[in-house]
Amino acid sequence: MRISNAILYFICVDNQPFTTIQCKGFRHLMKELAPLYKIPDKDTIKKRLDEKYDVMVQVFKQKLSAASYVTITTDIWTETTSSKSYLGVTVHFITNELRKLESGNIEIVELPERTENHIRCILLSALMKWNIDINKVVAVVTNNESTMVNAVTQTFGQDKHILCFAHTINLVVENSINNCEGLGSVIDQVRKVVKFVKNSVYVTNKLHQRQIDLGTPENENKKLILDSESRWSSTFYMIERFIELWNVVNEVLYMKHEIPGAPTAEDLDTLKEILDLLRPLEFVTQECSTDKYLAISKMIPLISCIMIEYNKMTQTKQLSRKLKQVILEELEKRLGRTEFVRSASLATILDPRFKNIHFQNAQAMSDAMYLLRDTINKLSNASSSGESDTEQEKSKYDLWIHHRLLANMPKDEDDEALKDELSLYLASPLATLKDNPLEKWESTRTLYPTLYKVAIKYLSIVATSVPADSLFSKTGLAGVRSRNQLADKRLHKLLFLNSVDPEYWFQ
Numbered sequence: 030m031r032i033s034n035a036i037l038y039f040i041c042v043d044n045q046p047f048t049t050i051q052c053k054g055f056r057h058l059m060k061e062l063a064p065l066y067k068i069p070d071k072d073t074i075k076k077r078l079d080e081k082y083d084v085m086v087q088v089f090k091q092k093l094s095a096a097s098y099v100t101i102t103t104d105i106w107t108e109t110t111s112s113k114s115y116l117g118v119t120v121h122f123i124t125n126e127l128r129k130l131e132s133g134n135i136e137i138v139e140l141p142e143r144t145e146n147h148i149r150c151i152l153l154s155a156l157m158k159w160n161i162d163i164n165k166v167v168a169v170v171t172n173n174e175s176t177m178v179n180a181v182t183q184t185f186g187q188d189k190h191i192l193c194f195a196h197t198i199n200l201v202v203e204n205s206i207n208n209c210e211g212l213g214s215v216i217d218q219v220r221k222v223v224k225f226v227k228n229s230v231y232v233t234n235k236l237h238q239r240q241i242d243l244g245t246p247e248n249e250n251k252k253l254i255l256d257s258e259s260r261w262s263s264t265f266y267m268i269e270r271f272i273e274l275w276n277v278v279n280e281v282l283y284m285k286h287e288i289p290g291a292p293t294a295e296d297l298d299t300l301k302e303i304l305d306l307l308r309p310l311e312f313v314t315q316e317c318s319t320d321k322y323l324a325i326s327k328m329i330p331l332i333s334c335i336m337i338e339y340n341k342m343t344q345t346k347q348l349s350r351k352l353k354q355v356i357l358e359e360l361e362k363r364l365g366r367t368e369f370v371r372s373a374s375l376a377t378i379l380d381p382r383f384k385n386i387h388f389q390n391a392q393a394m395s396d397a398m399y400l401l402r403d404t405i406n407k408l409s410n411a412s413s414s415g416e417s418d419t420e421q422e423k424s425k426y427d428l429w430i431h432h433r434l435l436a437n438m439p440k441d442e443d444d445e446a447l448k449d450e451l452s453l454y455l456a457s458p459l460a461t462l463k464d465n466p467l468e469k470w471e472s473t474r475t476l477y478p479t480l481y482k483v484a485i486k487y488l489s490i491v492a493t494s495v496p497a498d499s500l501f502s503k504t505g506l507a508g509v510r511s512r513n514q515l516a517d518k519r520l521h522k523l524l525f526l527n528s529v530d531p532e533y534w535f536q
Contacts, residue, residue, distance in 0.1 A: 032063055032066050033069060033074075033077060034077075034534070034535075036050065037074060037077050040074065041523055041527050042526075042527055047071045048071065050068055050069065050070075051071065056068060075519070078519065078522060079522065082526060085526065085533045086525070089133055089529060090160060092124055093120065093122060093161065094160055095124075095125050096122035096124065096165070097165065097486070098123070098166075098485070098489045099120055099121070099122045099161055100121040100168045100491050101119070101120055101168070101169045102118075102171075102493070103117060103152065103169065103171055103177070103181070104116075104117055104171065104494045105143065105148075105174070105177065114139070114140040115137050115139055116137070116148060117137045118134070118151075118152065119133065119134050119135065119528070120132065120159070121491050123467065123489045128468070128470070128471045128485075129465075130467065130489065133529050134524045135159050135525065136151070136521060137520060143176060145176055145180040148177060149180045152181070167189065167487075167490055168189050168190075168191050168325070168372055168490040168491075170191045170193050170494045171191075171192065171193060171494060172193050172196040172494060173196060173197070173200070178190065188372075191370075191372065191373075191490070194317060194325075194493050195314065195318070195323070195492075195494070197363050198313050198317070199261060199314070200359075201310065201356065201360055201363055201364070202261045202310050202314075203261050204359050206264070208355050209352045209355045212348060212352060215296070215299060216264060216268070218296070219267060219271050219292075219300070220256065222271070222278065222282070223271065226253050226278070227253065227255055232282070235281050236253075236274070236277055236278065236281055237250055239277050240274075240277055243277070251270065251274060252270075253270055253271060253278070254270045255267060262314050265304070265307045265308075265311045268304050272297065272301060272304065275297060295346070298345070298346060302345065303348070303352060305342060305349075306339075306342070306344075306352050306356060309334075309338045310356075313331050313335065317493050322491040322493070323492045324492065325372055325376045325491060325492040326376040326382075326383060328367055329368055329373055329374065329383070330377065330383045330387040332360070332364050332387075333389060335360065336360070339353065339356070368388055368389065368393035368394070368397075369396070372487060372490050373492075374388075375483070375487045376487040376490055378397055378401065378455075380466045381457075381460035381464065381469040381473075382459060382460045382462055382464060383459070384454075385398075386459070398451070401451055401480075405450060405451060405483065408482060408483070409479050450476075450478075450479055450480045453476070453477065454476075466484075467485075467488060470484050
């Protein structure tokens with residue numbers, strides 16, 4: 030049973046076709062590892078997948094029902110080979126027992142009609158299927174497609190809709206590159222050289238050999254990168270590698286007259302400044318995809334750091350000065366009001382790593398502080414009036430609470446201010462960027478019991494639909510097989526099993 034479960038885990042997590050178990054190499058491996066084990070056939074593995082799905086869904090639903098708040102990310106993806114469109118739904122919530130954020134791909138449905146009403150019906154059906162109370166949904170993250178935005182706002186309300194931060198950053202870069210006159214021709218010049226090299230085995234080999242002649246180890250030898258229309262960051266990497274290998278490229282191509290029209294020294298300086306301008310946005314793009322999710326509390330700090338970085342930069346070339354202006358205009362247009370987004374501002378303040386240090390707009394910070402204090406007062410009044418306080422009832426007796434209060438007590442505040450949880454929290458030292466904000470809150474929940482409840486709500490919100498995008502890329506892997514195409518009825522099962530934490534598999 031354990032071996033069969035491990036094989037099923039391998040198929041689901043690594044997006045392998047069921048036919049893997051029939052492959053000669055896999056059978057040889059299993060014979061070496063477990064000679065007496067009888068490998069199940071394809072139909073048996075499919076049956077085990079159905080059974081595993083049913084069991085794990087029940088466990089997941091129990092945790093989901095116990096969660097106080099839920100964030101949903103959703104997106105539409107079109108399968109290029111079959112032209113089928115799918116709507117995917119990913120759910121995120123904080124578990125009560127461990128205080129960590131969990132995620133699960135709860136639904137993927139073929140979308141025959143790309144209409145607002147049809148999307149709404151699918152979203153509501155998914156909530157009903159997974160027993161998710163719509164009032165628990167604190168945020169829904171989508172890209173900026175109008176149909177999707179309208180469907181979500183009509184279903185959940187305008188205040189709960191969040192535009193995907195990763196999609197927005199992509200739009201900032203793409204529009205900046207397209208709207209900066211003259212930039213396209215400079216990038217095309219680089220692209221032309223890269224294509225020439227890649228289309229010539231002779232030139233590619235010469236570049237390779239020249240790097241070795243200059244002392245570059247064989248395993249560190251690098252190639253030029255050709256960008257892709259679907260990913261702006263590939264253009265960044267193309268320019269970066271071109272500049273990095275320029276001396277070798279110049280020696281092999283231009284000094285030996287392989288192709289005419291060598292970039293001038295000024296062209297290279299311009300490319301370097303362009304690269305510097307794109308680097309902060311590339312960093313944010315990576316930040317959005319490095320972790321399993323990007324917490325919404327990171328949005329305002331990242332925007333703040335971007336603006337600080339650009340204000341420090343000095344451009345000497347006309348084209349790079351123009352690009353900087355266009356980027357700043359795009360950032361202001363698409364992200365300039367982020368500090369006034371309630372969920373983003375409250376989550377940032379309640380993140381022990383950031384608090385209020387990154388706010389640039391005094392009015393936005395004032396509004397967020399007022400809302401926080403008002404929320405705390407309402408929760409405190411509800412507790413004092415005799416309403417149930419589940420979290421406090423669950424808290425264990427801890428005499429060290431008095432030590433923690435003294436250790437975190439501001440030295441220059443009066444007694445009245447010390448009674449204010451928010452003031453006490455803001456006066457305490459910032460956590461490090463490596464700290465887990467949920468773990469930090471768990472360790473200080475007795476210090477700020479009321480603020481803790483508010484923090485759990487807003488720190489459960491994610492800022493991107495990257496998990497949904499990841500779902501669709503996995504759909505491409507799982508749904509299209511040259512020898513074994515999965516039926517749609519099992520596709521959502523496979524992707525759910527792929528998405529949950531390993532603990533669900535081996536508990």
